[in-house]
Amino acid sequence: MEFPKWVTDRVIARQGKLHAYDHFKPEETAFVVVDLQNFFTQPGYMGECKAAPATFPAVNKLANALREAGGHVIWVQTCADNADTFWAHFHHDMLKPELSQRRLTEMSVDHPGYELAAELDVAPTDTRVVKRYYSALAPNSSNLHEVLQDKGVKNVLIGGTTTNVCCESTARNAMMLNYRSIMVHDALSAFTSQEHEFALQAWMLYFGDVLGADDVIARL
Structure with a gap:
């Protein structure tokens, strides 16, 4: 992925080089794949991100390479059961009633929308x-932090959808929990290319590194 010169100039001025990390110990590395569920990736669902399926080859390639090297692959799935209660302001104030009901239904643990994409x-x-x-690392959201700690993870690779929402939210919290956090650009997708690019530019400027799947594999 190419960044504008104003981005690369500022990153290099801050840390002395464009990419912060030259090597990842596989046993200390986790590929955290966020929300590649049918709800977000398949036609007909409320949350479909049309760009998501194009990332599946890179996701699979990196997951397989990291497993073979002795690293960790973690699939994160959103469940909306009871979300109208524990996340009431979102469901009541930020979604129309019919959309709130669709989200609750299509991301229920018993609905096909909750399942990971078959590909x-x-x-x-x-x-x-x-x-x-x-964010999977927001308070009371999941046990991801405990899972990473139990596995001895220091490097968190983020893939999934969408780049600028759940993926970036999880990655920002990971960075502030002292994980080396890397957004894997070809394993990420957003509703528009502009959202994807702007999120990764901001990430590079302030939070961590951005690498492609092949760049990560070369560093294992």
Whole structure:
């Protein structure tokens, strides 16, 4: 991914080089894949991000490479059961009633919308985490932080959808919890290319690194 010169100039001025991390120990690295559920990736669902399926090859490639190297793959899924209660302001104030009901229905744990997309290579040894809010690392959202700590993870690679919402929210919290946090640009997608690019520019400027799947694999 190419960044504008004004972005690269500021990053280099801050940290001395464009990319902060030259090597990742696989056993200390987790690929956290956020929300690649049918609800967000498949036609007909309320949350469909049309760009998401194009990222599946990069997601699968990185997941397989990291597993083979001895790292960790974690699939994060949003569950909306009871969200009209625990996230009442979002469901009551920020969604029209018919959209609130669709979200509650299509991301219920018993609905096909909750399931991971069939095209993803999910291994039995992978970890699954259920989250309630945009960020998997927000208070009371999930047990992701405990999972990462138990595995001895120091490097968090973020993929999934959407770049500028759940993925970025989780990644920002990871950075502020002292994880080396990397957005994997070709394993991420957003509703528009502008949202994707702007989110990654801001990420590069202030929060961590942006690499492609092949760049990460080369650093393992």
